[in-house]
Amino acid sequence: MVEIELDGRRVSVAEGSMVMHAADAAGVYIPHFCYHKKLSIAANCRMCLVEIEKAPKPMPACATPVTQGMVVRTKSDKAVKAQQSVMEFLLINHPLDCPICDQGGECQLQDLAVGYGMSASRYGEEKRVVFHKEVGPLISMQEMTRCIHCTRCVRFGQELGGVMEFGMQERGEHAEITTFIGRSVDSEVSGNMIDICPVGALTSKPFRYSARTWELSRRKSISPHDSTGANLVVQVKRDRVMRVVPLENEAVNECWIADRDRFSYEALNAESRLKSPLIKQGGQWQAVSWDVALNYVADGLQRIKAEHGSQSIGALASPHSTLEELYLLAALVRGLGSENIDHRLRHSDFANRAADGAARWLGLPIEALSKLDRVLLVGSFLRKDHPLFAMRIRWAVRHGAQVTSLHAVHDDWAMPLAHRLTAAPSAWAQTLAGVAAAVAQAKG
Secondary structure, three states: OEEEEEOOEEEEEOOOOEHHHHHHHHOOOOOOOOOOOOOOOOOOOOOOEEEEOOOOOOEEHHHOEOOOOOEEEOOOHHHHHHHHHHHHHHOOOOOOOHHHOOOOOOOHHHHHHHHHOOOOOOOOOOOOOOOOEEOOOOEEEOOHHHOOOOOHHHHHHHHHHOOOOOEEEOOHHHOEEEOHHHOOOOOOOOOHHHHHOOOOOOEEOOOOOOOOHHHOEEEEEEOOOOOOOOEEEEEEEOOEEEEEEEOOEOOOOEOOOOHHHHHHHHHHHOOOOOOOOEEEEOOEEEEOOHHHHHHHHHHHHHHHHHHHOHHHOOEEOOOOOOHHHHHHHHHHHHHOOOOOEEOOOOOOOOOOOOOOOOOOOOOOOHHHHHHOOEEEEEOOOHHHHOHHHHHHHHHHHHOOOEEEEEEOOOOOOOOOOOEEEEOOHHHHHHHHHHHHHHHHHHOO
């Protein structure tokens, strides 16, 4: 451990940590834009300049390693003036349109400009203008003039998304973030770039100009799309779901969610969605009230039970339902005297089911996936099946892990594979037997 003095306080951090990490550990906020705790260090916004004793000039906290006995001042006149100067440069070309910006109210630049910006600009020349770009149905790049070139989106795609879909072209004030040769953004986790963008350059197309952040109420939820159980915050306005964003949970989804978790709420507001109970009368579906529909179902179940016995009643439940919903359905069916309840709604092999009262699980905590040394994946295209698992394994690969895949097709994993075994599903058992034999031989 290395001990430093930070704003008059003694702080101990691991050797190799940056000043920013020490500040985080001590609960001291240093303004920043390009730094993100889950991404590599770029040090290109310079907003985190701090004063370090015996250093000839302010140093970026995110890229300055701590040394024993280092003295750091984050609130001194020298540090604050450096941060104010950087803010002035950032605002030279940034449009002053916060009232009409879709990021207004949750913009990192807006917040820091209040604390470190000047009341008036000394810049009298014309501002640069960046032409808007079309990258698909999810991410809007209509106001790229607001971009401050923090490169968070570039690093996210390259390091965690597995596909470097964004990049920077040109130099100086002509630099632009864009996709190369006009391609669309197709990553299954691309929506996270919206979250990490500190300004209003990348925004959500489905949510765009539909509500302000202070108008939304929040509800905690869990993703229904896979077994990851990503933590969500569902944002609601007037009983209508307007947006879904991640709820940070280091043990499960960190601060990310998959695009299907983020954007599937649109189906809730679709015109084709069934919004009231229907009963078929005279060959036609008729909309009725919930009281009428529930009484109709209750009378029907009681009549069937009386005429044919309770064993003639059964229920099929969606495996995407919550545990509470499944419990209530089971209680209803068993209350009618039947045990005929199941969740297997598709043709599949369910022979490998868990015993009653137990459940199959991963065998290790989700957060441990980021620290694995060897990974063998059988019959799963993890990038699409469990995008957040794939992100964790991609992180492990960046730190030396090796991944072997056994699958029926050659898929693009967006990460380097040490070995790729391709076989028909009927041959997987034989292939795995060969893998086990090779492991046994290697172990003697």
